[in-house]
Amino acid sequence: xxxxxxxxxxxxxxxxxxxxxxxxxxxxxxxxxxxxxxxxxxxxxxxxxxxxxxxxxxxxxxxxxxxxxxxxxxxxxxxxxxxxxxxxxxxxxxxxxxxxxxxxxxxxxxxxxxxxxxxxxxxxxxxxxxxxxxxxxxxxxxxxxxxxxxxxxxxxxxxxxxxxxxxxxxxxxxxxxxxxxxxxxxxxxxxxxxxxxxxxxxxxxxxxxxxxxxxxxxxxxxxxxxxxxxxxxxxxxxxxxxxxxxxxxxxxxxxxxxxxxxxxxxxxxxxxxxxxxxxxxxxxxxxxxxxxxxxxxxxxxxxxxxxxxxxxxxxxxxxxxxxxxxxxxxxxxxxxxxxxxxxxxxxxxxxxxxxxxxxxxxxxxxxxxxxxxxxxxxxxxxxxxxxxxxxxxxxxxxxxxxxxxxxxxxxxxxxxxxxxxxxxxxxxxxxxxxxxxxxxxxxxxxxxxxxxxxxxxxxxxxxxxxxxxxxxxxxxxxxxxxxxxxxxxxxxxxxxxxxxxxxxxxxxxxxxxx
Numbered sequence: 001x002x003x004x005x006x007x008x009x010x011x012x013x014x015x016x017x018x019x020x021x022x023x024x025x026x027x028x029x030x031x032x033x034x035x036x037x038x039x040x041x042x043x044x045x046x047x048x049x050x051x052x053x054x055x056x057x058x059x060x061x062x063x064x065x066x067x068x069x070x071x072x073x074x075x076x077x078x079x080x081x082x083x084x085x086x087x088x089x090x091x092x093x094x095x096x097x098x099x100x101x102x103x104x105x106x107x108x109x110x111x112x113x114x115x116x117x118x119x120x121x122x123x124x125x126x127x128x129x130x131x132x133x134x135x136x137x138x139x140x141x142x143x144x145x146x147x148x149x150x151x152x153x154x155x156x157x158x159x160x161x162x163x164x165x166x167x168x169x170x171x172x173x174x175x176x177x178x179x180x181x182x183x184x185x186x187x188x189x190x191x192x193x194x195x196x197x198x199x200x201x202x203x204x205x206x207x208x209x210x211x212x213x214x215x216x217x218x219x220x221x222x223x224x225x226x227x228x229x230x231x232x233x234x235x236x237x238x239x240x241x242x243x244x245x246x247x248x249x250x251x252x253x254x255x256x257x258x259x260x261x262x263x264x265x266x267x268x269x270x271x272x273x274x275x276x277x278x279x280x281x282x283x284x285x286x287x288x289x290x291x292x293x294x295x296x297x298x299x300x301x302x303x304x305x306x307x308x309x310x311x312x313x314x315x316x317x318x319x320x321x322x323x324x325x326x327x328x329x330x331x332x333x334x335x336x337x338x339x340x341x342x343x344x345x346x347x348x349x350x351x352x353x354x355x356x357x358x359x360x361x362x363x364x365x366x367x368x369x370x371x372x373x374x375x376x377x378x379x380x381x382x383x384x385x386x387x388x389x390x391x392x393x394x395x396x397x398x399x400x401x402x403x404x405x406x407x408x409x410x411x412x413x414x415x416x417x418x419x420x421x422x423x424x425x426x427x428x429x430x431x432x433x434x435x436x437x438x439x440x441x442x443x444x445x446x447x448x449x450x451x452x453x454x455x456x457x458x459x460x461x462x463x464x465x466x467x468x469x470x471x472x473x474x475x476x477x478x479x480x481x482x483x484x485x486x487x488x489x490x491x492x493x494x495x496x497x498x499x500x501x502x503x504x505x506x507x508x509x510x511x512x513x514x
Contacts, residue, residue: 002366003327005208006032009197011185011220012213013037015048015163016332016349018170019057020211021177023350026061027357034178034205036185036197048166048277049077049257049270049343052096052157053350055491063173065491072165073272075486076255078145078155080342082451084261087396092451093135093142094342095155095256097443113428114461116476117446119469121426125458134450137473143481144255150483151255160257160270160277180205187223193326194224208327209365211356215333216316225325227318230378232385234317235392235406236265236339238289240296241279242310244269247303252276253486259341263400264292267299268340273487279313281340286402315339319381324370329356336381341391344384344439351380351437379436386415387440387448394419394452422449424457 008024008031010017021035058068068074079095086092117138123129135142141152171179182199189195196206197220212220218227246252258269262280264287270277280296287295289312297305319336323329331352338344355376359369393411397403425431427442427449 002364003208005360005363005365006030007207008033008209008211009205009207010035010211010213011197012215012332012334013167013171013179014213014215014332015166015346016215016334017211017213018167018174019346019349020213020331020353020356021174022061022170023057023353023357024360025174025176026057027354028360030363031360032178032207033174033176034180034207036180036182036199038183039181040183048161048163048346049080049268050158050161051343051347053354054346055158057350057354061173064493066493068169069159069491071169072159073162073274074159075253075271075273076151076156076489077158077160077257078141078152078255080257080259081146081254082259082261082391085259085266085391085395085397086452088399090451091146092447093139093146094444094447094451095139095141095145095152096157097139097141097155113430114465114469115443115446116469116472117443118426118428119461119466120473121446121450121456122458122461122466125456131450131453135447137476139447140476140479140481144483146256148481148483149254149486151486151489152483156255156489160272162272162277185219187220189223192224194220194328209360210328212328212330212334213332216337218330218334221320221323221325221328221330221334224328225322228321229318230321230336230381232317232319232338233409234283234339235389236281236283237315237317238284238287238292239279239281239313239315239340240289240292240310241277241313242296242305242308244276244278244300244308245304246275249273250485250487255483255486257343261395261397262295262299264295264402266341267296271486279340283402284314286400286405319385321378322370322374323352323377324373326370329370329373331356335377338384338388341388342384342440344388347439348380348384351439352377355437376436380439382414383437383439385412386418387445389415390419390448390452394449394454396452419454423455426456426459 010020013035017035021033024031024033058065079093081093083091120129120134120138124131129137141155144150144152145155180199184200186198187194188198194210196204198204210220212218214220253271260267265282267280268278280292282292293310315337317338320330323335332349335352355373359365359373389411392406395403395407421431427445432438432442
């Protein structure tokens with residue numbers, strides 16, 4: 001049965017709920033949008049690390065980026081710096097970058113599958129390069145970001161933000177969204193669909209579509225379907241999180257999210273302008289909560305952590321096979337989660353709601369619409385799972401029970417096939433035909449795999465591409481590293497493209513050479 005779509009009710013007022021409201025308000029202005037939030041309780045987040053799609057959504061909504069940046073205590077994010085993942089003492093860099101040869105070469109069908117990152121991997125095979133020199137040679141952001149802790153303009157396309165301030169800002173901005181408060185939701189079901197919701201026993205509301213952004217509770221979705229969970233073995237399932245104060249912000253703040261591997265998992269660091277959002281991530285089978293908290297406090301130091309309260313979080317790595325069932329769609333943690341690595345939380349939410357907006361463009365949906373949506377999201381989830389799993393599977397670490405288990409355990413056959421194919425062909429547009437949304441680009445795979453000294457086979461490359469790639473690598477090598485201190489830059493308020501950075505010292509836009 002089909003359904004015309006004029007109204008939506010969103011259940012949940014965390015980041016997922018408000019980003020869903022923002023996207024629907026921006027791309028589906030014909031909708032009446034209501035959002036239900038509890039009168040008590042708080043979101044899980046202690047800091048959010050975003051991807052470029054977050055800034056792109058703000059731009060599409062015509063939000064003043066500088067106002068958002070200042071209000072939400074944001075800092076620029078140029079990528080993720082990984083420490084000790086393959087071996088203790090060995091690090092790698094996963095920046096935001098676009099290295100397609102594009103205009104420098106010519107026809108897209110010749111250049112789209114071969115960037116300077118691909119070229120450098122082929123140079124390694126020909127003994128003209130090394131895994132250790134890859135990041136500095138390929139990414140102009142490496143020197144300013146990693147070595148100097150400065151923002152590289154060409155990579156400054158995402159933010160670190162305060163999770164709670166996101167929701168406060170968006171609530172003020174989205175004046176067209178009706179906000180309802182209720183702590184008790186009585187969900188009325190008829191013929192397998194949500195008919196209405198009674199709020200605190202006093203008010204009944206209904207809509208053409210219900211969006212469940214209530215987190216792991218799945219407060220609405222559970223009434224229309226038993227959860228059909230995708231089989232997946234989590235690498236980690238616990239975290240100890242805190243708002244960590246700076247001792248010397250000028251020296252400590254970084255333009256990247258930190259991911260520092262330890263004996264039981266890894267620690268994230270998200271630098272904001274008054275504190276660091278941080279968490280010690282581990283698996284409960286290999287580390288107790290008390291041990292994790294002790295290690296976390298030791299990691300940051302007794303002086304710094306003396307008066308800091310921590311939060312113990314158990315997260316569910318279960319993902320729904322069918323987040324859209326009948327007239328209910330789960331978005332955010334309600335739909336699924338893998339783990340905090342690679343900042344997929346908000347990216348998953350934004351990908352989901354953008355697909356939803358496309359699905360509702362005709363102001364009508366039916367079971368074919370929801371089936372197509374579920375198929376698309378399934379492809380996205382598999383890409384997230386494979387990319388995250390590769391970080392653990394390929395590690396050479398064997399220095400703890402956790403790492404010995406995690407590197408020897410069985411992973412999905414899908415990942416083994418993907419890695420075997422990449423070894424022969426390298427990740428390209430040809431072997432990554434995007435029938436469904438991908439979470440990570442070919443370049444992201446190249447950057448991560450290089451961190452594990454991944455070996456490719458030699459490929460047959462058009463000599464013209466090799467010549468152009470050599471020239472571009474020389475251009476990168478000759479470029480003077482340029483960076484801006486993270487506290488001395490902000491976005492241009494009127495930014496409408498990927499170049500968003502403004503140097504507050506000069507008042508001039510900083511434009512990428514790519």
